[in-house]
Amino acid sequence: MTMPLMRPPRKNPVLRTRQMNLPPWARSRVAMGLTVAAAEGRFALQVCEACGAVQYPPREACHACVSPRLQWRPQSGEGRLIAATTLHHSNDLFFRERLPWRLGLVHLDCGSSLMVHLHGDVRQPGQRVRVTARLDRAGRAVVIALPDPETPHMNDDPMLREMGCDPKFRKVLVTDGKSEVGQALVRALVKAGADIIWVGHAEPWKKMPGFDDIADLPQVTLVPLDVTDGRAVEQVGGALGGKVDIVVHNAEVHRTYGIGARRGTDVARLEMDVNYFGLLRLAQAFGPALRARAADGAAHAVAWVNLLSIYALANFPPHGTYSASKAAAHSLAQCLRAEMRPAGIRVVNVFPGPIDEAWNQNLPPPKLTPEAVANAIVKALRDGTEDVYPGDVAQEWLERWRDDPRVLERELAAGGGS
């Protein structure tokens, strides 16, 4: 049985802060398919389109019929543990620092044998298990075996915690806690067991319904934070950077219209200033501190969350300038992910469909409630996923975009939006 996680002890300031040593990250190109699926929370293996054989490890041709037509397909992951071992020795620093470490060999019902990281509640060979893929601290997918059925407190398993970014006992900064999504996020993080939540808010004169209740929560500390003010962002970064474990960048400016309906660039400039430059300022102020604390105790720095938009993938002309600012932010978030990965900090990009808020008033349903967005973000942190597309609209856009982004662009240009 997994022991519930206890509040980690306070840091001993005399000792050197532990540095992060990543697990092995080298993979062949074909194996990255496992990572791409795991980043979205899916467990997929290659399946031969010619004969149906499931492949593992990933390969370039079918082991059964030698067809090159292998496609990544979702798998149930159901199987049986054949053998288990406990490592007391490793040649790699990441594992050396975490010994003893349990591994298993699982025979999937679909026929493949997989070497897996073992959850602590999977004990006996012969036991049924559910295999899934998770991103490890290097941001690469690994396969893990979970108890089937689930067990109490199973998310507190030390191996599983290494694969996720669970907010439990962690300190979180949320930019713009005033917006409806911001408030929902703070509540969801409190429910998830976050230790401290610093809630950024700009424009103190602007009173928003519900925000006083948020400010009264015992876990919450309000922090004046205007992401368009570079000096202010730096100051907050200096004060909090060494303490924050998770940054949730939620601040955004969202206005309707594209190019022709409005004169000048003031609105577009404001959107860029918050949605794009805001991320840049924040990343410069908090990124280095987060990177330095990636192995700092049981509740070390672990993740950065960007609230983007499904419109970041393809321009939605009725919200054209907003889409452009989110596309810019998405591009920068890719850069941030690349810079945070070597430190073991995950960058979670969230691409929601339209949220049920004032600037989406004229869009037809379905629209996401702020709570649904917040819950999707907390779930992503817990499960360690990296690319999140909450809501039916986002899922549909994603499917169309995957199918052919050029067709999607032309559909959108013809008014075939959401």
Place this chain on the structure above:
Amino acid sequence: MTRLRRRRGYEGVAVCVPVTVPYVRYSTRSAHWWIGRAVRALLDASGLQKADLDGLTISSFSLTPDTAVGVTQHLGLSPRWLDHLPNGGASGVMALRRAARAVQAGDADIVACVAADTNHVDSFRLMLGSFSAFARDATYPYGSGGPNAIFAFITANYMARFGARREDFGRVCVDQRTNALAYGSRVFRKPLTLEEYLAGRPIAEPIHLFDCVMPCAGAEAFLVMCEQRARDLGLAHAVVRGAIERHNAYSDDPIFERGGWRVDREDLYAMADAQPADIDFLQAYDDYPVIPMVQIEDLGFCDKGDAPAFVRAHRLTHDGSFPLNTSGGQLSTGQAGAAGGFLGMVEAIRQLTDAAPGRQVARRAMPPDTNEPARLGLVGGFGMVTYDRCLCTGAAILGRAA
């Protein structure tokens, strides 16, 4: 299995000039240096000139970025037949088979089969992560224990399926250590007791310290030529009675329990016109003690699952009732990379050419006091854990020259 054409035997092929370049734990030299030492030793021991070596096989992992052909320029050799066989524990059998066919066909007269690897302080770790594409994608990111974890699964499964106990593996390790001391191992110089074996610290349970080989640097080599040539040169030699290999056998088995030896063993014994009971000693590949036990089964010395009882019933020392790895095996002499795949072959040649002083195996079928030396030896090869098992299996039966 029916074949259109009966496989040709290995008649007329001699193996001789067993050479070992003494192992060291770590070496600052490159693989080329160890290969050079081995080739020089082959020439010194045989009295041949460099130009006489017109065939060459090289087995090495640490030779990169070079392959066998780089060795020809490095050592100034000009063979007319060349093969690069970095196949780990199967290298010895594979080199022998290829060299023997080259000699039979006349493609080469004298083939030098060389296996060598160096071992720098950090080279084992660096090799693990890049050993194979499957290792990089599907095993190294899982604890980075190298083959320990894979063989822990295999050993644990073998114990659960067939009732093997740690003491059984201990018998293999303890008796092989006795053999190693008679051989004069440079790496292990102290005897090992069963108590010490059982008290070894856990590495990857159920694998403990003395179940693991020690990576080191070293080289092993031998010559292959036709029997007549060996006689003309006055070289003590053994003959090849039969040899098999098989790769990626039983790939649908969820976990390794049986090896490719089973597929071809009838062929092996038929070629040699012998039975398992005729074999005087077994040089089994021994990266972990469960593997010799699987070979004892799959090479027909007992039924599947009976090796635990078999090792309980036999002494495995050079003077025991079933001599196993009479130079100590890798478990007690160290694993010099691909040279580990030559260890058993080189020792078998020594046993069959009266070059194993202090550990000469007697002929098993004879009463103990007859003291006739071994006539037939079997060498098992097993190599290349690219993912969850070794892919290459091979075996050769060598015989005393008439």
